Amino acid sequence: MVPVSYYLILSGILFSCGVIGFLIKRNIITIFICIELMLNGVNLSFVAFAAQWQHLSGQVFVFFVMVVAAAEATVGLAIIIAVFRTRETLNVDHVNLLKL
Amino acid sequence: MLSLPIFLVASVVKIVLVIFILLTAVAYTVWLERKVVGHMQNRWGPSRVGPFGLLQPLADGIKFLLKEDLTPPHVYRPLFIAAPMIAVICALTSISVIPFGTAIPVAGHIIPLQITDLNIGLLLILGVTSIGVYGVALAGWSSNNKYSLLGGLRASAQMVSYEICLGLSLVGVLIVSGSFSLQQIVESQRGYFWGFIPKWNIFYGCQFVAFFIYLMAAYAETNRIPFDLPEAETELVAGYHTEYSAMKFAMFFMAEYANMITVACLATILFLGGGNGPLFGPPVLRLILPTFYFVAKVFVFLFTYIWVRGTLPRFRYDQLMAFGWKFLFPLAIANLVVTALVVAYRS
Amino acid sequence: MLHLVLFLVFGAICVAGAINLLVQSHPISSALSLVVVMASLAVEYLLLGAEFVAAVQVIVYAGAVMVLFVFVIMLLNAGVEERTKGSQVALILGIPGVLAGGLLVAWVLIERTGTATVGLGALPGFPKTIGNLLFHDFLLPFEITSVLVLIAIMGAVVLASRPEPKNPEKES
Numbered sequence: 001m002v003p004v005s006y007y008l009i010l011s012g013i014l015f016s017c018g019v020i021g022f023l024i025k026r027n028i029i030t031i032f033i034c035i036e037l038m039l040n041g042v043n044l045s046f047v048a049f050a051a052q053w054q055h056l057s058g059q060v061f062v063f064f065v066m067v068v069a070a071a072e073a074t075v076g077l078a079i080i081i082a083v084f085r086t087r088e089t090l091n092v093d094h095v096n097l098l099k100l
Numbered sequence: 101m102l103s104l105p106i107f108l109v110a111s112v113v114k115i116v117l118v119i120f121i122l123l124t125a126v127a128y129t130v131w132l133e134r135k136v137v138g139h140m141q142n143r144w145g146p147s148r149v150g151p152f153g154l155l156q157p158l159a160d161g162i163k164f165l166l167k168e169d170l171t172p173p174h175v176y177r178p179l180f181i182a183a184p185m186i187a188v189i190c191a192l193t194s195i196s197v198i199p200f201g202t203a204i205p206v207a208g209h210i211i212p213l214q215i216t217d218l219n220i221g222l223l224l225i226l227g228v229t230s231i232g233v234y235g236v237a238l239a240g241w242s243s244n245n246k247y248s249l250l251g252g253l254r255a256s257a258q259m260v261s262y263e264i265c266l267g268l269s270l271v272g273v274l275i276v277s278g279s280f281s282l283q284q285i286v287e288s289q290r291g292y293f294w295g296f297i298p299k300w301n302i303f304y305g306c307q308f309v310a311f312f313i314y315l316m317a318a319y320a321e322t323n324r325i326p327f328d329l330p331e332a333e334t335e336l337v338a339g340y341h342t343e344y345s346a347m348k349f350a351m352f353f354m355a356e357y358a359n360m361i362t363v364a365c366l367a368t369i370l371f372l373g374g375g376n377g378p379l380f381g382p383p384v385l386r387l388i389l390p391t392f393y394f395v396a397k398v399f400v401f402l403f404t405y406i407w408v409r410g411t412l413p414r415f416r417y418d419q420l421m422a423f424g425w426k427f428l429f430p431l432a433i434a435n436l437v438v439t440a441l442v443v444a445y446r447s
Numbered sequence: 448m449l450h451l452v453l454f455l456v457f458g459a460i461c462v463a464g465a466i467n468l469l470v471q472s473h474p475i476s477s478a479l480s481l482v483v484v485m486a487s488l489a490v491e492y493l494l495l496g497a498e499f500v501a502a503v504q505v506i507v508y509a510g511a512v513m514v515l516f517v518f519v520i521m522l523l524n525a526g527v528e529e530r531t532k533g534s535q536v537a538l539i540l541g542i543p544g545v546l547a548g549g550l551l552v553a554w555v556l557i558e559r560t561g562t563a564t565v566g567l568g569a570l571p572g573f574p575k576t577i578g579n580l581l582f583h584d585f586l587l588p589f590e591i592t593s594v595l596v597l598i599a600i601m602g603a604v605v606l607a608s609r610p611e612p613k614n615p616e617k618e619s
Binding site: 018020054059060072082090 | 450451454458461462465466468469474477478481484485488491492495497500503504507508511512513515516519520523525537538541542545546549553556557560562563564565566569570572576577580581584585592595596598599600602606
C-alpha cells in the first residue's frame with residue numbers, strides 16, 4: 001500500500017524537471033522534449049487519482065492527453081523543419097528576427 | 101494455480117528452454133533459407149560442412165565469435181554498441197507470450213507451455229515491435245556514414261508505416277475472438293464447423309483479408325524481400341548495418357531471424373489456430389500433438405517466407421510506401437468495418 | 448511492501464531519466480532519456496492496475512511519438528547545443544523559482560490527500576471497460592480528438608513539404 005501523495009510527488013518532480021528544462025534549454029527540439037515530459041507527469045497524476053477515487057475516467061482521459069500530445073508533436077516538428085530550412089539554426093536565441 | 105516457488109522454478113526452466121530453442125531455430129532457419137534458395141536457383145546451398153551442410157550454422161557461429169570486432173573511429177559509441185542490443189532484446193522478449201501447446205502435467209502440477217499469459221499479450225508484442233524500431237534507427241545514425249543513415253531512416257520509416265497496417269489487421273481477429281490474451285484466442289479456435297473444416301480464424305472468422313494484410317505487413321516489418329530495400333546490397337551498401345562486424349552484426353542477423361520466427365508464431369496463433377488439430381492416441385501423445393501441430397504450421401510459414409524471398413523482386417522505396425499507405429491501410433480499415441458489422445449482426 | 452519497493456525503484460529510474468534529460472547537451476541523448484522515463488512510467492501505471500494505458504503508453508508514446516522526435520533530430524543533424532547569455536540567467540533564476548513553486552504545490556496536494564493509500568493494481572483498467580467508457584460516455588471528446596488528429600496530419604504535411612520550384616521565366 002503506497003500513499004497517493006508519493007505518486008503525486010513523483011508526478012510533481014517530473015513536471016518540475018520539464019519546466020526547468022523548458023526554461024534553461026536553448027535547442028528547440030529539446031524544449032519540445034521537455035513539453036512531452038510535462039505531459040507525462042500530468043498523465044501519472046491522472047492515473048493516480050483514478051486509482052484513489054476508483055473512477056475509470058482518469059484512465060480514459062490519459063488517452064486524450066496522449067492523442068493531443070501526438071498531434072502537437074507532429075505539428076511542432078513540422079514547424080521546426082520549416083524554420084530550419086530558412087534560418088539553418090536550431091538555437092531559439094538566434095531566431096529573433098521577424099524577417100531574415 | 102501454482103504456488104510461488106513452483107511458478108518461479110517452472111518459469112526459469114521455461115525461459116532457458118525457450119531461449120535455447122529459439123536461438124537454435126534461428127541458426128537452422130538460416131540454414132534452411134540458404135538450402136531452399138539455393139535449390140530454387142538450381143545450386144546446392146551449403147553441403148560441405150557436415151551431412152547436408154547441417155553443421156554450417158556451427159561454422160558460422162565460430163566465425164562470428166572469432167572475427168575482429170571493428171569499431172570505426174568517429175562513431176557515437178554509446179549508441180553504436182547499444183543499438184544491436186536493443187534489436188536483440190526486443191526480438192527475444194516478444195516470444196514470452198506465445199503459447200506453444202496445451203498445459204502439461206509435470207510432477208503433479210499443471211504447467212502451461214507459455215512463459216506468461218498476459219491479459220494484454222497481443223499489445224505486448226505490438227509494443228515490443230514498436231521499441232525495436234529504435235535499434236534500426238539508432239544503428240543507422242550512430243554509424244557516422246551516409247549510407248547507414250539513409251538505410252536506417254528508410255528502414256525505420258518503413259517499419260513504422262507497416263506497424264499500423266499490422267495492428268489494424270490484428271483488430272479484426274480481436275473482434276472475432278474477444279480477448280487480447282493469446283491463450284484465449286487459441287482456445288476460441290477449437291472445434292470444427294460443417295463437419296470437417298477447422299474453426300480457425302481464417303475460415304470461420306473470415307479473416308482471410310486480414311491474413312493477407314498481416315502477411316504483407318510482416319514481410320515489411322522484418323525487412324524481408326520484397327520489402328528489403330533498406331538493406332539491399334546494390335542500393336545502400338548494406339544499409340543500417342554497414343559498419344557493424346562480427347558479434348554486433350551477428351546480433352542484428354539473429355534479431356532479424358528471431359523476428360521472423362516470432363511473426364510466424366503469431367500468425368499461426370491468430371489465423372491458423374495455434375496448436376489445435378485432430379487429437380488421437382494415448383494421453384502422452386495427446387499432450388505432445390498440439391506442440392507438434394504448432395511447429396508444423398510455423399514451419400509452413402517460414403517456408404513461405406523463404407519461398408517469397410527466392411521468387412520476387414524487390415519494391416522501390418516509393419512503391420513500398422505507396423503500397424503500405426494507399427492500398428493496405430484502407431483495406432485494413434475496410435476489413436475492420438466489415439468484421440465489426442458481421443459480428444454485431446451475428447450476436 | 449513489494450508495491451513500495453517496485454514504486455521506489457521505477458520512480459528512481461524516472462527521476463534519473465528526467466535529470467539526465469536536463470544535463471545532457473546533445474538532443475538525441477535527451478530524447479532517449481525521455482524514452483526511458485516513458486518506459487518506467489508505463490511500469491508505474493501497471494502498478495496502479497492501468498494495464499491498457501501502460502500498453503498504449505509504450506506503443507503510441509514511446510514507440511511512435513518519440514520515434515518521430517528521433518527522426519527529426521537525425522534529419523536535421525542537430526549538434527551539441529551552445530550556452531548563451533539568456534540560458535545563464537535562466538539557470539540562476541529559473542531553477543530555484545521552479546523548485547519553490549513545485550514544493551508549494553506538493554505541500555498543498557499532500558495536505559489535501561491526507562493518508563489515502565492505493566494498493567497494488569488498485570483500479571484494473573481492462574481494455575473492455577475502457578472501451579465501453581470511451582465509446583459511450585466520452586464519445587464527443589473522442590470524435591473531436593479524431594478531427595484534431597486529421598487537422599494535425601494535414602498541417603504537418605503542408606508545413607514540411609518543400610516549396611515548389613518556380614519555373615524560370617521564358618525569354619520571348
